[in-house]
Amino acid sequence: MGQVPKARLQEPAERRPRLNRDAVLRAGVELADQAGIDGFTMRTLAEELRVVPMALYKHVANKQELLEGMVNLVWAEVTEPDSARGWKQAMRGRAVSLWAALVRHPWAVGLMEAAGRPGPESLHQHNAMLGCLRQSGFSFRTTVHVMSMLDAYVYGFALQQKTLSFETPEESAEAAAATLDAESAEAAARYPYLLEVVGELAKEGYNYDAEFAVGLDVLLDGVESLRGSWRGGGAGD
Amino acid sequence: MGQVPKARLQEPAERRPRLNRDAVLRAGVELADQAGIDGFTMRTLAEELRVVPMALYKHVANKQELLEGMVNLVWAEVTEPDSARGWKQAMRGRAVSLWAALVRHPWAVGLMEAAGRPGPESLHQHNAMLGCLRQSGFSFRTTVHVMSMLDAYVYGFALQQKTLSFETPEESAEAAAATLDAESAEAAARYPYLLEVVGELAKEGYNYDAEFAVGLDVLLDGVESLRGSWRGGGAGD
DNA sequence: GAACGTAGGTGTATGCCGTACACTCTGTCA
DNA sequence: TGACAGAGTGTACGGCATACACCTACGTTC
DSSP: OTTOOHHHHHOTTTOOOOOOHHHHHHHHHHHHHHHTTTSOOHHHHHHHTTSOGGGGGGTSSSHHHHHHHHHHHHHHTSOOOOGGGHHHHHHHHHHHHHHHHHHHOGGGTTTSSSSSOOOHHHHHHHHHHHHHHHHTTOOHHHHHHHHHHHHHHHHHHHHHHHHHOOSSHHHHHHHHHHHHHHTHHHHHHHOHHHHHHHHHHHHHOOOHHHHHHHHHHHHHHHHHHHHHHHHHTTOOO | OTTOOHHHHHSTTTOOOOOOHHHHHHHHHHHHHHHTTTSOOHHHHHHHTTSOGGGGGGTSSSHHHHHHHHHHHHHHTSOOOOGGGHHHHHHHHHHHHHHHHHHHOGGGTTTSSSSSOOOHHHHHHHHHHHHHHHHTTOOHHHHHHHHHHHHHHHHHHHHHHHHHOOSSHHHHHHHHHHHHHHTHHHHHHHOHHHHHHHHHHHHHOOOHHHHHHHHHHHHHHHHHHHHHHHHHTTOOO
């Protein structure tokens, strides 16, 4: 038999492969996606991995560090800006990619920019974005403006969407209507414009993709003129 | 002596006025402002009010409902759009007011749009905003676009600011530099553009007010042309 | 001014959370 | 074969939100 332990032959299907840090992080992301951040505890994650809670601490220092590792995985899903297509398309692509990642992992909103040191993927991403803008001729100041406003919009939109998100637009409208109905007829008089929106949205539906794009394009067009004024004004980099 | 109980005369200074829901909510806001959302527990709040934890449950149903009540107080601090000054100034004023409230109460970011039913102040605010835009001639669709993009930007900017916020810009730059220094010389080669920003910001400082205004004005100018195209295009309300 | 009902406040206890510490087990290499 | 290291375990602790039963003080009513 040599070095092969008996157990391996006796119960081959039962054996759970050994954990490692990466497996823990990936399972963490999956659990948080499914159960939400509230349902995500060291205990539930351990159970998912068919392991006792304390086993996780062999691979991560504590829950905070685990979350940071998970956030890093989310950042890794974001594509960096592709300078080859010009700054506008590059910024647009990155914003959409970041937004999509945040929609896939809503629990990460508020954690990505949150406490603790930014992870390596986050640093890499931000460096790439700054580099793309600087090389496209943006002044230092304008580059900071652009990154600030673009990221703010993406985070904020994802934040709104996270809370308003239901499976279908109809469901969303229903929920809103229910809220208003709670105070019933009185509400109709008090919040007429809100009711109009709920009603219209219920009929026409609401498309997050399209809505996100409207604001994003407004910002990008605005950036274009910002850029022009800075270059034209002789205040270039 | 009449109906006055003896105790009142014996220890007049010792007596704590009876709690009520409003006092609990206000104390909650104050505690969350000072201790952050992590330091905010039913126990610490009860201690602050010199009361046993369970006493709070006579005034709020549970912690979730307590937080919703606190968020409602924050919404009440936001000034509604002042239509008299035109839609642009009205929207600008409201955005700044909302942002300021979120900076005063960082814990509220992510809670304002979060789970649970929106509170009465939130409904009132959103109704007022919609009303201002509709009465200014915006089409239904455009009104939704505008509110969506403006709020997203405000929330997102507040979210970023919350995590980057240090007492001084110098401190902020220091912290960022420390992060990069952790991996030291290697980092310099890996994140050159990031280092440039950290360095420049350390010298020139960073003004959140001004930075917020740049993005906000880009959005508002963009809205103006959005509005024009919709009205001009015959697709008005 | 005495009795009483009720709302405000208390004490105790439960179950979940993160995680410290000391252990056992298992696979690897000498 | 024996020893070592690193993976996984068991037990335990303090802090959390909060259920439930209790007590107390106050305004009301006669």
